[in-house]
Amino acid sequence: MTRTPLIAANWKMHKTVAEAVQTARGLLERLGGRAPDGRTVLICPPFTAIMAVREVLADTGILWGAQNMYPRPKGAFTGEISPPMLADLGCTHVIVGHSERRHIFGEGNQLINEKVRAAFEFGLVPILAVGEKLEHRQAGLEEAVVEEQLAKGLMGLSAEQVRRLVIAYEPVWAIGTGETASPDDAQAMHAFIRRWLSARYGEETAQEVIIQYGGSVKPNNVDDLMAQPDIDGALVGGASLDADQFARIVQFQAP
Ligand code: PEP
Numbered sequence: 262m263t264r265t266p267l268i269a270a271n272w273k274m275h276k277t278v279a280e281a282v283q284t285a286r287g288l289l290e291r292l293g294g295r296a297p298d299g300r301t302v303l304i305c306p307p308f309t310a311i312m313a314v315r316e317v318l319a320d321t322g323i324l325w326g327a328q329n330m331y332p333r334p335k336g337a338f339t340g341e342i343s344p345p346m347l348a349d350l351g352c353t354h355v356i357v358g359h360s361e362r363r364h365i366f367g368e369g370n371q372l373i374n375e376k377v378r379a380a381f382e383f384g385l386v387p388i389l390a391v392g393e394k395l396e397h398r399q400a401g402l403e404e405a406v407v408e409e410q411l412a413k414g415l416m417g418l419s420a421e422q423v424r425r426l427v428i429a430y431e432p433v434w435a436i437g438t439g440e441t442a443s444p445d446d447a448q449a450m451h452a453f454i455r456r457w458l459s460a461r462y463g464e465e466t467a468q469e470v471i472i473q474y475g476g477s478v479k480p481n482n483v484d485d486l487m488a489q490p491d492i493d494g495a496l497v498g499g500a501s502l503d504a505d506q507f508a509r510i511v512q513f514q515a516p
Contacts, residue, residue, distance in 0.1 A: 435476025
């Protein structure tokens with residue numbers, strides 16, 4: 262089967278409503294008003310700008326999503342946003358388990374698993390972010406760390422759900438640092454993840470899962486990364502804040 266590449270922007274805690282609208286409009290202009298063929302494009306603004314970005318992107322084929330959520334439909338959870346609230350805004354995807362959530366906000370695999378399951382329950386596609394820290398890679402533990410994040414993060418999911426899941430492999434040492442995993446190293450980890458999925462859920466399911474790479478993806482490295490057989494897209498932080506750079510990443514040239 263052919264997997265449609267997913268290029269996603271994670272704007273993190275950047276952009277006022279006016280700035281978000283300007284960037285979304287700038288992106289659309291550079292893409293000729295529509296998402297290009299052969300790839301899915303997704304923007305994840307801060308919560309406060311989702312509505313405004315949705316107005317810009319409606320009917321363009323470009324999708325919008327969220328960077329996080331709390332895994333309950335409603336209740337006394339001051340400051341949190343629920344999956345139905347995101348679905349109500351037309352969000353299609355939600356990032357779950359981003360390394361900044363894991364390491365700055367102390368989110369563990371159990372909460373992340375609850376978020377993955379809640380996303381499916383309310384019709385959102387979770388983008389489950391996994392990845393090792395530098396010390397793990399230096400100790401040769403990168404596969405063990407990612408395997409544990411996958412095993413715990415996907416607990417209780419059916420093969421049918423896993424098939425629709427997106428996984429973002431984001432080595433922590435490459436996020437926002439300007440350091441990128443080499444295309445070969447990234448491919449090796451993506452192939453490991455797909456083998457792991459195949460062993461658990463069957464080869465057919467594993468072949469359908471979109472596995473994005475994230476970690477300082479830029480216009481000058483996206484083509485080489487996307488040329489790898491198991492890299493099915495990119496989750497882009499810093500370079501997605503700039504319409505010129507993100508448009509070029511969206512328009513990656515695959516061999
Ligand atoms: C990210 O936030 O998921 C990310 C990969 O950031 P950056 O592209 O800035 O490394």
